Amino acid sequence: MIxxxxxxxxxHQDHGWLKACHHFSFADYYDPDRMGFxxxxxxxxxxxKAGTGFPTHPHRDMEIVTYVRRGAVSHEDSLGNRGRTAAGQVQVMSAGTGIRHAEFNLEGEDLDLFQVWVEPDEIGHQPRWDTRTFDRDRVSDGFVTLVSGRHGREHEDALFIHxxxxxxxxxxxTGETYEVSLEPGRRAYVVPARGEIEINGVRVPERGSAAINQETALKITALSAAEVVMFDLP
Structure with missing residues (x-):
């Protein structure tokens, strides 16, 4: 089912400095039918917008993945971490027992990103932060795993989440097709960050989403030049 x-x-919310689109209920946006996946x-x-951002605020017991699509985000937190994550890069913050952080756009251009929150396998993990690069300009031979906590362990060349x-x-x-396998009982959430795609014959528009259940084989075709991200979920 797709x-x-x-x-x-x-x-959708427009705060002037921030234009936010919420796939699920968040902040002042509430839809009882969209509480998560x-x-x-x-x-x-x-x-x-350039020169703006989120001032220091707290989180706990959440795995937060940020995927930068355009521009760069500058991060600092109560653990002493500081870093700049640019377009094509991804960062992970495990809030765990508690962390305070700020995320700002210190660049001369506007910033576009996906921020994704995943509930951890259990509460009380040690908080941490890390970042890595996804080279969008190289020839890709299928999907690259950027973040993973599959089977409760760390994976080579991927940031870890709990x-x-x-x-x-x-x-x-355009016209390229990749096939992705899902283990029985798992689900996927797929978003074309750029371009339009088709999954098992079902069209998914740019920056829309496909929530996928009860499928073990996904045939993903780019109907135009595309950049696609997905979460493989239990």
């Missing part, structure tokens, strides 16, 4: 939601049907609790599609889930990305040329 349920498609177009970008226009998500929750398995352990996936938040998927925000944010446009942040959940049996994986975050993957691919860049596709």
């Amino acid at each position: 349920k498609v939601t177009p970008f226009e049907d998500f929750g 398995g352990p996936l609790r938040v998927w925000n599609d944010d446009h942040i 959940q049996d889930a994986a975050f993957l990305a691919a860049v596709m040329d």
Whole structure:
């Protein structure tokens, strides 16, 4: 089963400095039918103006994945971490027992990113932060795993999260097709960050989403040049 939601049907808020699109209920946007998808609790599609951002605020017991689509985000937190995550890169913050952080756009251009929250496998983990690069310009041979906590262990070349889930990305040329396998009983949440795709014959528009259940084989075709991200979830 593949349920498609177009970008226009998500929750939208315009704060001037921030234009936020909420895939699931978040902040002042509430839809009882959109409270999450398995352990996936938040998927925000944010446009942040240059020179603005989120001042220091707290989190706990949440795995927070940020995928930068354009520009760069500068991070600092109460653990002493400081870093700049640019377009094509991904960062992970495990809030665990508690962390305070700030995320700002210190660049001369606007910033576009996905911020995704995943509930952890249990509460009380040690908080941490890390980042890595996804080279969107190289020839991609299928989906690349950027973040993973599959089977409760760390995976080579992927940032770790405390959940049996994986975050993957691919860049596709028009007409290109990739096949992705899902283990029985698992689900996937797929978002074309750029371009339009088709999954098992079902069209998914740019920046819309496909919530996928009870499918073990996904045939993903780019109907135009596309950048696609997905979460493989329990």
